[in-house]
Amino acid sequence: MSARPLDAKTVAALVSDATAAPSMHNAQPWKFRYFRAVGTFHVRVDMERTMPHSDPTTRALHIGCGAALFNLRVAAAHAGWEPATRLLPDPADSELLATVELAGPVRPETDLAPLYPAIRRRHTSRYPFSDEDIPQAIQDALCGAALREGARLLFSDAWHVESLLDLVHDAEGRDSLDPGQFQDVVRWTRIGADIAATSADGIPDYAFGPRKQDGKAPVRDFAGRRAVPGREVAIFEKKPHLALLGTTGDRAEDWLTAGQAMERILLEATLDGLATSLTSHALEWPELRWAVRHPQSAMGYVQMVLRLGYGKQGPVTPRRPVEDVLDIEP
Structure with a gap:
């Protein structure tokens, strides 16, 4: 009924x-x-x-x-x-x-x-995390969260983290040689106090996080070569905690499944006191995406790479007014 x-x-x-x-x-x-x-x-x-x-x-x-x-x-x-x-x-x-x-x-x-309180607390963090280990019990719980939504989560070991970082660097190099790749970033980033304050979508410059001076965390620099007044620099973690989220298939239904699993993981991680961010850079190049997968894993297709750790939560980013995205029918 x-x-x-x-x-x-x-x-x-x-x-x-x-x-x-x-x-x-x-x-x-x-x-x-x-x-x-x-x-x-x-x-x-x-x-x-x-x-x-x-x-x-x-x-x-x-x-x-x-x-x-x-x-x-x-x-x-x-x-x-x-x-x-x-x-x-x-x-x-x-x-x-x-x-x-x-x-x-x-x-x-x-x-x-029980996940509801985390909806408004979860924000993507592009700030440094500590090198503190994530307890195994929390890792296991997050892997279980993925399974409940029909997906899999795998925390990468040290050697695979290095492989992932190499692929991210490869993607960054490919982007630099393809001006078209940066067009999407330019369209969806907002630089300047007036623009950032009035936009209802995209990434405002205050959410870019500091420019990386050192460290290995795979944090995309959305500014590129554009100047962002007052932006700080920081040293990021040397041992980033990365996890692969994947599905058995690679069709629209699998992508929706991955999105639901990703959000369940992010909400549970937020309640566990973790800061979170998403790393899709290497997945945007088909010839690199296949290499992201852990060779010893039964995971079919990697849909997202998550960076988790203990650190500063990200800022609130703008959202479109509800009336712009909602229709109510009889």
Whole structure:
């Protein structure tokens, strides 16, 4: 039995929570529709926010939308509703990524609601982390979080971390030789106090983090050669903690699965006191992506590289107004 229709204020609050999710370059490539008659949300993709150079297959776009979908599920459970979810429910409508039906009171076994406090606390951190080890119990819990969403998480050992860092450096070199690659970065970064203060999307310069003076952490420098007044420099960790998030397949459904698993991991990590960031640089080059995978792992396809550790949380970044991403239907 479907839940009773929600009022517009409640619908907007749920979607606002959903849009707190991370997305590539904070492009926020999602749209939502709520159908009052059946108590169901549609999660759709906003194809005007694609990145033809960095994400030509829209893999990263789907991952971001999957993260927003997961936040919607968490917010619904927190509000007392059981979020019955279907991925890609209409083969004839590729822009409809998922439906979330509020199918009645949340079930006791649903474990989403406890993650709700982390939705607004989680922010991508491009600051240095300490070299302190992450306890094995926390690593195991985060791996379990991925499994609950149908994905796998693998913490890289020391030699594989070095391999990943080499691939990131390779990607940076390739970017420098291909001006088109930087076009997406330019489109989605906001430099200057006036622009950063008024933008509703993209990465503002205050979220770039300090310029890396030393250290091995794979933190993308979104400024490139552009000047950012007042930007600090810092020494980053020498032993970054990196983890691979992957799926058995590599289609749209797998990307949505990876996005949901990624957000569950990030929320649980936030509650565990970890700072988090995402590293997709080497995954943006098809000829490098295959090499990111750990050769001794059964993981089929790497969808994201996560950097986790103890350090400063990232700042709040802008979000599009809910009215720009939400339609409410009868």
